[in-house]
Amino acid sequence: DTEVTQTPKHLVMGMTNKKSLKCEQHMGHRAMYWYKQKAKKPPELMFVYSYEKLSINESVPSRFSPECPNSSLLNLHLHALQPEDSALYLCASSQFRGLDEKLFFGSGTQLSVL
Amino acid sequence: DQQVKQNSPSLSVQEGRISILNCDYTNSMFDYFLWYKKYPAEGPTFLISISSIKDKNEDGRFTVFLNKSAKHLSLHIVPSQPGDSAVYFCAARKGDDMRFGAGTRLTVKP
Numbered sequence: 001d002t003e004v005t006q007t008p009k010h011l012v013m014g015m016t017n018k019k020s021l022k023c024e025q026h027m028g029h030r031a032m033y034w035y036k037q038k039a040k041k042p043p044e045l046m047f048v049y050s051y052e053k054l055s056i057n058e059s060v061p062s063r064f065s066p067e068c069p070n071s072s073l074l075n076l077h078l079h080a081l082q083p084e085d086s087a088l089y090l091c092a093s094s095q096f097r098g099l100d101e102k103l104f105f106g107s108g109t110q111l112s113v114l
Numbered sequence: 115d116q117q118v119k120q121n122s123p124s125l126s127v128q129e130g131r132i133s134i135l136n137c138d139y140t141n142s143m144f145d146y147f148l149w150y151k152k153y154p155a156e157g158p159t160f161l162i163s164i165s166s167i168k169d170k171n172e173d174g175r176f177t178v179f180l181n182k183s184a185k186h187l188s189l190h191i192v193p194s195q196p197g198d199s200a201v202y203f204c205a206a207r208k209g210d211d212m213r214f215g216a217g218t219r220l221t222v223k224p
Contacts, residue, residue, distance in 0.1 A: 042215055042217060103148075
């Protein structure tokens with residue numbers, strides 16, 4: 001199994017809603033990532049979890065709250081988002097050790113904030 | 115602060131010819147470099163990578179070259195095929211931190 005699965009694929013939410021994005025991998029990877037990508041821009045790193053602990057937080061606003069319940073799951077909780085937060089949210093995972101340090105990406109969640 | 119830059123937003127090449135995609139980086143601490151390919155409505159897919167201790171890595175039609183002194187890498191695709199048409203992202207990594215360029219849209223014309 002070499003897949004990273006993200007749900008939902010599409011999400012529309014209002015500014016007062018609370019929603020969660022989910023990501024799952026069963027490759028035994030120990031690092032998991034959230035990236036945000038707006039149209040015609042590079043993926044921007046948001047959070048990194050290594051061994052289920054938050055290792056990087058790129059000064060992301062608190063309306064985005066990550067959670068890593070176990071080594072296979074990564075969530076991104078959303079609350080009181082703004083329309084400018086509309087973007088493609090990508091989850092990725094990688095082996096923590098070893099020379100083969102490529103990231104495996106999910107297909108993303110396309111988020112629209114109204 | 116864009117640490118990884120792809121200055122060409124688009125590239126158009128004839129089928130069978132060589133495609134050369136370029137990437138520059140500013141952080142000398144990066145020690146691993148990757149190229150990803152992305153189709154619409156899909157996540158980026160890993161293509162090829164190179165460690166900072168090497169200057170060339172080849173995999174079939176794809177070759178990545180690294181010039182550390184110039185902080186520059188390039189991806190060569192030869193021969194180019196219409197199925198190669200996609201957005202190509204350059205990425206650079208140090209530990210857990212991976213940064214991406216803005217991407218180059220490659221179009222291979224039949």
